[in-house]
Amino acid sequence: MxxxxxxxxxxxxxxxxxxxxxxxxxxxxxxxxxxxxxxxxxxxxxxxxxxxxxxxxxxxxxxxxxxxxxxxxxxxxxxxxxxxxxxxxxxxxxxxxxxxxxxxxxxxxxxxxxxxxxxxxxxxxxxxxxxxxxxxGIPAIKALREGFAANDIQAVRGILNGTCNYILTNMRESGRDFRDVLKEAQAKGYAEANPAFDVDGIDAAHKLALLTALAFGIKPDMDSLETTGIRHITASDIAHATELGYRIKLLGLCRREGTRLIQSVEPCLVPEQSALGGVEGVLNAVQVRGDFVGQGWLVGRGAGEGPTxxxxxxxxxxxxxxxxxxxxxxxxRQMKVGNFASTDILEGHFYMHVVVRDQPGVLAQIAAILRDHKVSVEAVLQRGRDPGKPVSIVMTTHKVKQADMRRAASKISGLSLVKGKPCLMRIEQD
Ligand SMILES: NC(=O)c1ccc[n+]([C@@H]2O[C@H](COP(=O)([O-])OP(=O)(O)OC[C@H]3O[C@@H](n4cnc5c(N)ncnc54)[C@H](OP(=O)(O)O)[C@@H]3O)[C@@H](O)[C@H]2O)c1
CATH class of the missing domain: 3.40.50.720 (NAD(P)-binding Rossmann-like Domain)
Structure with a gap:
């Protein structure tokens, strides 16, 4: 020996x-x-x-x-x-x-x-x-570096932060707001006293930068990584997503788009029946798409004494x-600087939640902006009527360029009848 x-x-x-x-x-x-x-x-x-x-x-x-x-x-x-x-x-x-x-x-x-x-x-x-x-505890690095090494990797997606996934799952199950659930997560030791690293997406961004580097043979690059956390997700976003058949997940995503790469960490909607939709609580998941292997994925505990x-x-x-x-x-020495593009070049379906003053004509104003930005609406949810009071309008769109959707959302937030910023999330299909 x-x-x-x-x-x-x-x-x-x-x-x-x-x-x-x-x-x-x-x-x-x-x-x-x-x-x-x-x-x-x-x-x-x-x-x-x-x-x-x-x-x-x-x-x-x-x-x-x-x-x-x-x-x-x-x-x-x-x-x-x-x-x-x-x-x-x-x-x-x-x-x-x-x-x-x-x-x-x-x-x-x-x-x-x-x-x-x-x-x-x-x-x-x-x-x-x-x-x-x-x-x-998930052997994601070994899988990408060795198990999937024979493939041209096209995309990697992951639920990479157990704290965020726990909070989002708990918000859905209990109907409570972000702050409330965060407090409980802190008390249970699932979230740090200073939760910013987790809930602002930075921890997931660090992990995604490493997965991107492995998947595409490029230098880890935090500067070109677009990061959005989950603080702005409300209990009503979770309820609306559920009603529409989706779960909200903080997703890390890197993907080839033609000759460019994109990488981002952002909350997205995923179908509740999808593989990622079923990853709940503190669990993590990593999904890899390669040209020969197709889609492969790993799920398990992403933190804590034992798994780590x-x-x-x-x-x-x-x-x-x-x-x-x-x-x-x-x-x-063969690792290059990645040729990154903004997620603006992505196309997808979107979820948008706008809080408006309930007044005649407001929906028409929103519809006009969407039309001007080539956004076609798939479904609209509007609950009840409360003249003069804030009400929610929730919609999902057909496939649209992310850049157009963002511009439309920004215009909508400028309308006098609209309260605050619309909550905009891409719907990621399986
Ligand atoms: N916790 C998880 O579930 C998890 C999961 C994946 C990755 N990680 C990573 O694993 C690493 C450790 O995480 P952790 O959760 O174990 O952290 P932790 O519980 O905060 O432990 C950090 C340890 O480092 C020691 N330390 C801090 N500053 C030091 C210094 N200047 N000199 C010597 N020792 C020092 C601390 O000493 P004292 O004990 O004496 O204070 C403590 O023992 C981090 O990089 C983290 O991102 C953690």
Missing amino acids: SSPMRIGIAGLGTVGIGVVKLIRKHARDLERRSGRKVEIVAVSARNRKKVRGIVLSGYEWVKDPLDLVNNPDIDVIVELIGGSEGVARDLVTAALMAGKHVVTANKALLAHHGHELALLADKQKVSLCFEAAVAG ASAVVADLIDIARGHRVPVFGIPA
């Missing part, structure tokens, strides 16, 4: 502790599956005195995570601190420069610096693995087996 693979873990939070537990619990299976023992040599976190629910006295405690790199007994650095800058970036860079393999769950780091780190990993001939960074540790340790098994693949599926 080969010599043990010795690892140093930086970060002992939700994921780090999960990794320690998993390696302990499955030590024998890991050894059989990878042909080597996987041994934790040293660990590091900010506060040594913190109660973490497990005994760590068998491992060397390192105050400065960067010292893990200088330890000649360590072969692999596991970075589970987080953040695109600071200690996580310094640690991963130093580890790669020292010729050590790295496993990380850090999507922010890779979305912003993935290409430069991949160049370094290639140069040093070491692995930089990040399965846990996207969709937690499962993905981190899967990466460790690959390294122990000597299975090294290019970080983003192709040599880093």
